[in-house]
Amino acid sequence: MHQDIQSVLFQEDRIRTRVKELGVAMTRDLAGRDVVLLALLKGSVVFFADLLRAIDLQLKVDFAWVSSYGSATVSSGTVTLKVFPDEDFSGKTVVVVDDILDTGRTLASVVKKLREERKAADVRTAVLLDKAARRVVPLKADYVGFPVDDVFVVGYGLDYSDRYRNLPYIGVLRAGCYSATPESS
Ligand code: PRP
Numbered sequence: 344m345h346q347d348i349q350s351v352l353f354q355e356d357r358i359r360t361r362v363k364e365l366g367v368a369m370t371r372d373l374a375g376r377d378v379v380l381l382a383l384l385k386g387s388v389v390f391f392a393d394l395l396r397a398i399d400l401q402l403k404v405d406f407a408w409v410s411s412y413g414s415a416t417v418s419s420g421t422v423t424l425k426v427f428p429d430e431d432f433s434g435k436t437v438v439v440v441d442d443i444l445d446t447g448r449t450l451a452s453v454v455k456k457l458r459e460e461r462k463a464a465d466v467r468t469a470v471l472l473d474k475a476a477r478r479v480v481p482l483k484a485d486y487v488g489f490p491v492d493d494v495f496v497v498g499y500g501l502d503y504s505d506r507y508r509n510l511p512y513i514g515v516l517r518a519g520c521y522s523a524t525p526e527s528s
Contacts, residue, residue, distance in 0.1 A: 344351060344506075344507065344509075344510065345510075347507070347516060347517050347520045348497075348498075348510070348514035348515065348516065348517065349514070349515045349516065349517045349518075350514060350515050351490060351512050351513070351514045352353070352489075352494075352496060352512075352513050352514055353459070353489060353499075353512060353513040353514050354490065354512050355511045357478065358393075358471075358488070358512070358513065359393070360470075362393045362394055362397055362488065363364045363397045363398070364392065364528035365394060365397065365469065365488060366394060366396075366397020366398045366399070367397070367398075368437055368486065369397075369398050369438070369469070370397075370398050370399045370400055370503045372415065372526055373398075373400060373436060373438070373467075373528075374403075376409045376428040376434050376435075376436040377434055377435045377436065378386050378399070378400060378401075378402040378403070378435070378437075379402065379403045379404070379405055379432060379435050379436070379437045379438070379502055380394075380395060380402055380403070380404050380405070380438050380440060381404075381405045381407060381428070381437050381438065381439050381440065381453075381516075382404065382405070382406050382407070382440050383404070383408075383409050383415075383439065383440065383441045383442075383449065383450075383453065384408040384426075385389060385408070385502070385505075385508070386404055386410070386441065386442035386443065386500050386501055386502065386508075387440050387441045387471075387500060387501070388500050388508070388509060389442075389499050389500035389502055389508070390440065390471045390499065391404075391440050392440050392442075394469065401451075402502065404430075405425060405428045406426070407424065407426065407428060407453060407474060407517065408424075408425040408426035408427075408429045409422060409423065409424055409427075409449055409452075409453060410423045410493045411423070411446075411448055411449045413441060419428060421453070421462065422448050422449050422452040422453075424514075426449070426455075427456065429457060429462070431460070431461060431462055432461045432462060432463035432464070433459060433462045433463075433464065433466055434464050435463055435465075436463070436464060436465040436466075437455050437457050437463040437465070437466050437467070437515075438466075438467045438468070438469055439454060439457070439468050439469070440469045441468070441469075441470050441471075442470065442471050442472065442499070442501050443469075443471065443472040443473075443474060443491075444470040444472070444473045444474065444475075444478075444482070444484050444487075445474050445478075445500060446475050446477055446478060446479040446480060447479060447480035447481070447482040448467060448472070448479060449476050450468055450482055450484070451482050454466050454468065454482075456489070462513060463501045465487045468482075468484040468485050468486070468516070469485065469487075470484045470486070470487055470488065471487075471488035471489065471499070472488060472489055472490075472491045472496065472501075472502075472513070473488075473489070473490045473491065474490075474491050474492075476493045477493055477526060479503070487495060493514060494515045495516045496514065496515060496516070497512075497513070497514060497516050498510030498511070498512050498513045498514050498526075499511065499512065501513065503516055503520070503521050504521075509511065
């Protein structure tokens with residue numbers, strides 16, 4: 344697995360430090376609110392588990408399973424909500440947590456649904472990585488771990504073809520290890 348990584352972008356200790364900083368900021372900003380932290384599966388699973396423990400507030404967690412890629416690297420351009428909470432989020436601040444903000448389609452679609460259909464009082468967004476160069480839908484996350492260039496990153500939850508999620512660091516995948524397309528993440 345490690346031999347497929349061209350270079351390490353963010354080592355474990357750097358990620359740990361940054362996630363703790365995000366947790367401190369969220370603890371400060373969200374105090375007094377009725378908070379639900381919503382993980383977008385599968386990519387956010389590692390980030391979510393760490394971020395959750397860095398927020399020193401009473402909160403609830405929930406999960407949505409959302410997919411935007413038709414194949415391993417090619418975005419279908421359509422966001423499929425495979426599993427989504429059916430509860431009413433009236434009066435609640437929902438913080439959507441994802442691993443990476445790329446074209447913005449996934450997050451925009453989830454935020455819209457939470458606001459319009461689940462009646463969330465407020466919706467915030469937290470992403471570990473922000474690949475701004477690839478944005479199609481104008482969207483700025485409220486909490487961002489690190490900006491990243493348009494390179495194919497894996498690890499710490501991020502995958503290629505559902506693999507590499509268990510790498511403890513975030514690295515750039517070697518070109519020979521994936522099929523490059525304009526829509527690859
Ligand atoms: C990835 C990633 C984000 C989304 C970002 O999910 O986890 O949810 O794409 O892309 P976008 O900004 O262009 O919408 P993916 O659909 O690959 O599923 P996964 O979380 O299971 O990896």
